[in-house]
Amino acid sequence: MEWQSQEMQEQQQQQEEEYLQFQIQNGICGKVMTDEQMEELKKQIVAYQDITKQLAEMHKTMSAHQDLTGTWLGNPYYEPMLGSFGHKITARQRWTPTPLQLQILENIYNQGNGTPSKQKIKEITVELAQHGQISETNVYNWFQNRRARSKRKMQVSPSEAEVSPQDLAAKERRSKPENMEFLDNSAQGVENFYYQNSDAGLDQLMGKVECSRVYDPYSSNNLVEQYGLLG
Amino acid sequence: MEWQSQEMQEQQQQQEEEYLQFQIQNGICGKVMTDEQMEELKKQIVAYQDITKQLAEMHKTMSAHQDLTGTWLGNPYYEPMLGSFGHKITARQRWTPTPLQLQILENIYNQGNGTPSKQKIKEITVELAQHGQISETNVYNWFQNRRARSKRKMQVSPSEAEVSPQDLAAKERRSKPENMEFLDNSAQGVENFYYQNSDAGLDQLMGKVECSRVYDPYSSNNLVEQYGLLG
DNA sequence: GCGATATGAATGAAGG
């Protein structure tokens, strides 16, 4: 995983230079922020902090849930025909994508390039097989359903003449109860943090940051390790 | 909500206080940060940013596509007992047919004519919409479930008198050890976001801000689609 | 309040 951090780093590099200039100009070893900038900073930090906590909690909860119920069809996969009693006892007959598999699938799907060819499906299957039991049929079905249902969702309210991204998003947002809203916003905030605030000059003050290390090893860093986020 | 980030907050607050001191000392309208402080801030924000993105991605994957239809927005549904101050302005999370709607649906169902088909569903939806909030998907689901469950009832009821293994298994399946409370947490979303932290002391410095959210609706949309957070 | 149940919704898979 590497996100889009390439551009970000470049931009940050640039900021760092301005930064140093600033420092030289002022001839002090400190940096000055306006109240406004400080406000922005505070808000950002608090936002991240809280969002992180909520996400972490959610993740923890979901993981726990998965451990208990979502054992999908791990190793104990045996054919129903084994059952001499005529009924399958414990075998789960339906494939359930693991989170990792799902993510990969989603990525491929969102990557555009509509219908994956036969060959493509084979490749995908091979890749996904590394993360759990899966077959080509599963992959095929998944794309089939994904497409169909995505499409059907779209046509639910084609009332407006033109579908601007705003309309689309608004529509989808409406269909999604409030529980995910903050996620969208947070992700957006993350994404545009450096870009959106350029005008405010906040990011200039932020300067270049290249460390992924965390301010507080106890909270954040442990948080990461605790949930295996980097794995 | 307090998780493990208590320390984090305290530390932040401490930093804040130092900033303010700086301001006073310097007697200027800006705040001065030392390099160390700036570094800390940078690290912290980047850490949050990184973690948030990863968590968001994971959550997207795990929770998968969980939306549909919609139409349960609209009327803020107040519980009678909430009375004066409905801090729980919860709109219904799932459609519930009104008695009238149910009656009509049952009639149509008993009327034979199996699958209502797309067109039929549209008509039914229109009719039912006169008696309450409803969408085509709701109707579709209702028939789908009605048929399926009626069918399943049929295999059990007529030959009742003993407990079939299936029946047992079906009932056993009901017991879900884990309830996803995270939904409740997340449902509070950004709205309550800042109020949850009221006791953290940090919000004193932050104020009751409600920004840190959407800076650019347009970008937000793109991101939402990119991450597929809304399905 | 809790646990069990009823039921709306999501989704893998099959059929055409």
Add this chain to the structure above:
DNA sequence: CCTTCATTCATATCGC
């Protein structure tokens, strides 16, 4: 591709 079914998930409701 589209529709349908079967299964499962999640939540609203109800009885204790």
